[in-house]
Amino acid sequence: MHYEPVIGLEIHxxxxxxSKMFCACPxxxxxxxxxxxxxxxxxxxxxxxLPVVNQRAxxxxxxxxxxxxxxxxxRSIFARKNYFYPDLPKGYQISQYEExxxxxxxxxxxxxxxxxxxxxxxxxxxxxxxxxTHFENYTLVDLNRAGVPLLEIVTEPDLRSAEEVRAYAVxxxxxxxxxxxxxxxxxxxxxxxxxxxxxxxxxxxxxGTRTEIKNLNSFRALERxxxxxxxxxxxxxxxxxxxxxxxxxxxxxxxxxxxxxxxxAEQDYRYFPEPDLPPLLVEAQWLQSIAAGLPELPAxxxxxxxxxxxxxxxxxxxxxxxxxxxxxxxAVVRAANxxxxxxxxxxxxxxxxxxxNQEGLGIxxxxxTPQALAGLLRILNAGEINQNTAKIALxxxxxxxxxxxxxxxxxxxxxxxxxxxxxxxxxGVVDDHPEEVKxxxxxxxxxxxxxxxxxxxxxxxxxxxxxxxAELEQQLNALKAGxx
Ligand code: ADP
Ligand code: ZN
Ligand code: MG
Numbered sequence: 001m002h003y004e005p006v007i008g009l010e011i012h013x014x015x016x017x018x019s020k021m022f023c024a025c026p027x028x029x030x031x032x033x034x035x036x037x038x039x040x041x042x043x044x045x046x047x048x049x050l051p052v053v054n055q056r057a058x059x060x061x062x063x064x065x066x067x068x069x070x071x072x073x074x075r076s077i078f079a080r081k082n083y084f085y086p087d088l089p090k091g092y093q094i095s096q097y098e099e100x101x102x103x104x105x106x107x108x109x110x111x112x113x114x115x116x117x118x119x120x121x122x123x124x125x126x127x128x129x130x131x132x133t134h135f136e137n138y139t140l141v142d143l144n145r146a147g148v149p150l151l152e153i154v155t156e157p158d159l160r161s162a163e164e165v166r167a168y169a170v171x172x173x174x175x176x177x178x179x180x181x182x183x184x185x186x187x188x189x190x191x192x193x194x195x196x197x198x199x200x201x202x203x204x205x206x207x208g209t210r211t212e213i214k215n216l217n218s219f220r221a222l223e224r225x226x227x228x229x230x231x232x233x234x235x236x237x238x239x240x241x242x243x244x245x246x247x248x249x250x251x252x253x254x255x256x257x258x259x260x261x262x263x264x265a266e267q268d269y270r271y272f273p274e275p276d277l278p279p280l281l282v283e284a285q286w287l288q289s290i291a292a293g294l295p296e297l298p299a300x301x302x303x304x305x306x307x308x309x310x311x312x313x314x315x316x317x318x319x320x321x322x323x324x325x326x327x328x329x330x331a332v333v334r335a336a337n338x339x340x341x342x343x344x345x346x347x348x349x350x351x352x353x354x355x356x357n358q359e360g361l362g363i364x365x366x367x368x369t370p371q372a373l374a375g376l377l378r379i380l381n382a383g384e385i386n387q388n389t390a391k392i393a394l395x396x397x398x399x400x401x402x403x404x405x406x407x408x409x410x411x412x413x414x415x416x417x418x419x420x421x422x423x424x425x426x427x428g429v430v431d432d433h434p435e436e437v438k439x440x441x442x443x444x445x446x447x448x449x450x451x452x453x454x455x456x457x458x459x460x461x462x463x464x465x466x467x468x469x470a471e472l473e474q475q476l477n478a479l480k481a482g483x484x
Pocket of ligand 2: 147
C-alpha cells in the first residue's frame with residue numbers, strides 16, 4: 001500500500017522584547033548571560049505576586065498574526081497550563097488555550113514542486129520556561145529564560161514532505177526576522193520547531209495516528225528528523241503494525257527519533273483561565289496602527305526583486321529570505337550605478353555568500369561594505385580587470401578589509417585597455433626591434449608571439465591581451481602590405 005505523509009508544525013518563537021512577558025525583568029541572551037541574574041519574585045513563581053502583561057509582546061504577537069493574514073481575536077484569554085517540572089517555578093505556564101490571540105492565517109511557501117499556501121491554525125502568546133542543564137547526578141536550573149515572551153504558531157496538517165516542512169520553517173523565520181520580533185538565531189534556541197507526523201493511505205481523507213518530535217532547533221535536524229520519522233512509520237505500517245501516538249525526541253548523533261512519552265502518559269494540564277489576568281482586549285484602532293506600521297514582507301520583496309530588478313525566481317529568493325541580505329543588495333545597486341543588476345545579484349548570491357559561509361558569518365558581519373563591493377564591480381564592469389582577478393580581489397577584500405582600488409593597484413592587476421596607449425607601445429616595440437620585424441616579414445611568423453611578449457613587458461604585464469593582440473596584428477599587417 002502507498003502512504004502519504006501528513007505533517008503539521010508547532011513553532012515556538014521567543015519575542016525580542018526588552019522585558020519578560022509578565023514582569024519587568026530584562027530579556028537577556030540565555031546562552032551568554034550568567035545563570036539566574038534576571039529573576040524576580042514574579043518569574044521565580046513566588047506566592048502572592050501578580051503578573052502584568054507586556055504590551056510590547058502583545059504588539060509583536062499581533063505583528064506576526066497580521067503578517068500571516070490571521071483573524072485577530074478582539075478578546076483572548078490567558079490560561080494556566082498546569083504541570084510540574086523543575087524549570088517551571090510556578091507549577092503552571094501561563095498560555096493562551098481556547099481563545100488564542102489569532103486564528104486562520106496562511107503562509108506561502110516555495111519548493112521544487114512550486115508554490116503552496118500553508119494554513120495557520122492559531123497564533124498564541126505564552127511564556128518560556130527556564131533551562132535545565134543535566135550532569136551525571138545533579139541538574140542545574142537557570143531561570144533567566146523563565147517568563148520570556150513566547151509566541152506559538154501552529155499550522156493545519158497541510159505539509160506533505162520534509163522539503164515542504166523545511167520551506168515552511170524557512171519562510172516563517174524569514175517573516176519573523178523581517179518583522180524584527182525574533183533574531184532567528186536557531187542555535188540559541190530562540191526558535192524551536194515541533195513537527196507532528198502521521199501517514200495515511202494515499203487518497204484517504206482520514207488522518208492517521210501522529211507522533212510529535214520535540215524541540216528541533218536547526219533546519220537540518222528538522223529535515224532529517226521528518227524524513228526519518230516518515231520512514232519509520234511506513235516500516236511499521238508495511239509490517240502490519242500500528243503507529244503509537246507519542247512524543248519522540250531526535251537523537252542527532254544516531255540520526256533517529258526515540259520514544260519519550262506515550263499518549264497514556266500524557267498529562268492532563270487542567271487548563272483554566274488565569275485568575276490574575278483579565279481577558280486581553282485588542283482595540284481596533286491599535287490593531288490598525290500596527291497593520292499600518294508593518295514593513296514590506298518577504299513575499300512582497302521577492303516579487304519586487306523579480307519585477308523591478310528582473311532577477312530570476314531563484315536569485316530573488318536567495319536574496320530576500322534575509323532582510324539584511326536584501327538591504328545589502330539594494331545598497332550595492334545604489335552605489336554601483338551602471339553595473340548590470342544580474343551581475344550584482346550573482347556576485348552577492350555566489351562568491352560573497354560563499355565567503356560568508358566559509359567563515360560562518362551572516363551578512364551583518366560581512367567585512368565588505370556594499371560601497372566597497374560596488375567599487376570592485378565597477379572596475380570589473382569597465383573591463384579594467386577580468387572575472388578571475390575580480391574573484392581573487394574579492395577574497396582579499398574579505399580578509400584584509402581593503403578596497404578593490406587599493407588591492408588592484410598594489411598588485412598591479414589593472415588591465416590597460418586603452419587602444420591608443422597600447423598602439424603606442426606596439427609602435428615602440430616595432431621601432432626598437434627592426435631585425436626581428438624584418439625576419440617576421442620574411443616568413444618567421446612565430447616572431448609575432450615574441451613581439452607580443454615584448455609589448456606585454458613594456459606594459460608591465462597589464463595590457464588587455466585581446467586589445468594588444470588586435471593592435472599588434474593590425475600594425476604587422478600594415479607593414480606586410482607595405483613590404484610586399
Ligand atoms: P496538540 O499537539 O497541542 O494536541 P493539536 O492537536 O492542535 O495540538 O495539533 C498540533 C499540530 O499537529 C498541528 O500543527 C496539527 O496540524 C498537527 N496534527 C494534528 N493531527 C495530526 C495528524 N493526525 N497528523 C499530522 N499532523 C497532525
Ligand atoms: Zn521577573
Ligand atoms: Mg503538540
